[in-house]
Amino acid sequence: MSSNTFGKLLSVTTFGESHGPAIGCVIDGCPPGIAISPEDFRHDLERRATGRTRHTSQRHEADEVEILSGVYEGVTTGTPIALLIRNTDQRSKDYTNIAEQFRPGHADYTYWQKYGIRDPRGGGRSSARETTMRVAAGVIAKKWLAERFGVRVQGYLSQIGDITPHGIDLSVVEDNPFFWPDPRQVTELELYMDALRKSGDSVGARVDVIAEGLPPGWGEPIYGKLDGELAAALMSINAVKGVEIGDGFDAVAQKGSEHRDHMAPTGFASNHAGGVLGGISTGQPLRCSVAFKPTSSLRLPVDSLDVHGNVVEVVTTGRHDPCVGIRATPICEAMVALVLMDQALRHRAQCGDVGQVSPRVPGASAASAATDRDDSRPVGDAPTGKPAAGKR
Template sequence: MSNTFGRVLCVTTFGESHGPAIGCVIDGFPPGLEIGADEIHAHLMRRATGQSRWTSQRREAEDVQILSGTFEGRTTGTPIALLIHNTDARSKDYSRIAAQFRPGHADYTYHHKYGIRDYRGGGRSSARETAMRVAAAALARKYLKQQLGVEITGWLAQLGEEVCDEHFDAAVIDTNPFFCPDAGRVPVLEEYMKRLWKSGDSVGALVKARATAVPVGLGAPVYAKLDGDLAAAMMSINAVKGVEIGAGFGSVAQKGTEHRDEISPTGFESNHAGGVLGGISTGQPLELAVAFKPTSSLRLPGRTVDAAGEPVEIVTTGRHDPCVGIRAIPIVESMLALTIMDHYLLHRAQCGDVPPQQPRIPG
């Protein structure tokens, strides 16, 4: 089940970076949602490569086929199968590293786990797989919006040393290729990326995301905590090395009197917990931050070993992102949506008959 996400809403993805196609099967999705391939495609294009000079120049059409699970444009409650053909893979770019292990990649670990690896673009370990998470989440996001009013927003909070969200304006996020919420920072980021591209190196990023109108009560104690599953969902994304919920690691330096989110009849006074207490949603916005490591595929020479264990110098050719975090915003949003919907369906199944409790504190 290592390729399946969720307990009630189960999303299984398949396919490799340079295989003929990638796809997913969504099981457990409720019937009756009106959805079309064009709506899914719109979400996929937010994640797609080749749309600016700051991302990989691989250009996939991202035309999604809905193979099952809908009738007359609505979900039927049966498994939904989605498929995208790979149309712009260049496998020859990777022929030189067929017997070499790229530092910072999954080559070495896949080799030892399976005894065989697809070296073309990383195979299954490629970020190409995440396109199907975005496709599946297009349905979840629409369902959550219609049923609960949930809005999900992600943005680039930091690019290398450059902080991007000191002056936050959500309306700006989708108007620039960085998903930056501060229009004044975009020229700075462009110059930063020009220098980075020229150097041949890469850099990491911090992505933040927020979900509003999440109802109280999602999640469960101990092994099905909402924040635990959110952290696991984010860590499942390629290149993620850290996740914070709410104040996160910043809570280490806080006093208890500061960190506790005091409550009044008019609502919570703060949200250091990130919208989760005891593993269960409070009704406040779910807030998280995700750290992405620098891209390891570089044209700068590096040291490694080959399949015989001999030391070699490696240079990775092909088309790569100088910062994978830039394209990760839609992926983080998608995993947030899939986690919320899975927990909503789980909560509805177990506690659907629990009457509304008082008091109802505004989020």
């Protein structure tokens, strides 16, 4: 099994390479009756796309979605939905010099070891170009979750290098090219990225995703845990090296009396668990945090090996992101939405007859979930100076 499919009741299979003629996906298990048109995909695909600002790769793809099946007269039919996007701006010649070289930090060597062959053009299947189809599939999941349950999934960039937000205002995230929640820092980020790009180096980033409106009960108690499947889905994104649910690794330094989320008839007192207990949603906002490594494609020379075992100097030319996390927000949102839709369908299949069980503890809002960190304050109440790097 080649593992190009994820999900159980809602399954998504992606196909295609970075410099192939097209990329695509097949979405199986989608309920009928969801209104979908090619225009519905445009907004999120533009949010993910390269070439929209000087801070990302300058590859310009049209990203026009063709709906090949599963939709009739503008609504889903319940049969497999096939989506296709044709690649229009490949520059394969940029990879001629490294066709027989292993780029440090890339999947070149591991693909070679696994398959005995690899597509060097843009990384082939290991390219972030593949995530375009995840975002497209996520559009359908977001729409169904919102219409059926009122669930809203929103992400934002919560760290670039050592820079973290002074405050969190989710209403401004879409107003800047960084998906940054504090508008006062946008100029600082632009200067930082300009200097980074000029130096030829790259930097990592962190993306936070909040899903608000989940009912309690989604997720399965052992191998289908909601947080476990979220972690697997988010770790499957290119360049991701860490996933946290709720307080994540900060829980190591917490006392149990602090970490446990006190319940009262008026609601939960906190959300250190990130909206999941025992692998099942609590009804609080779901909180995920995703760590992206620095981009490995650099014009700075580095020693490596070629396919013959010889030492070579590798210099990567072409169009690359100085920080892949900048356009990762819609990708993370899509993966969270797809997991949630799959879990919702699985819950309905087994436990749809259970109905609402009393008592039901009210959940908090997404705004409070976003600021449920020691150093996060609403915009306008920021401390002097920058918070410490990585401080939660």
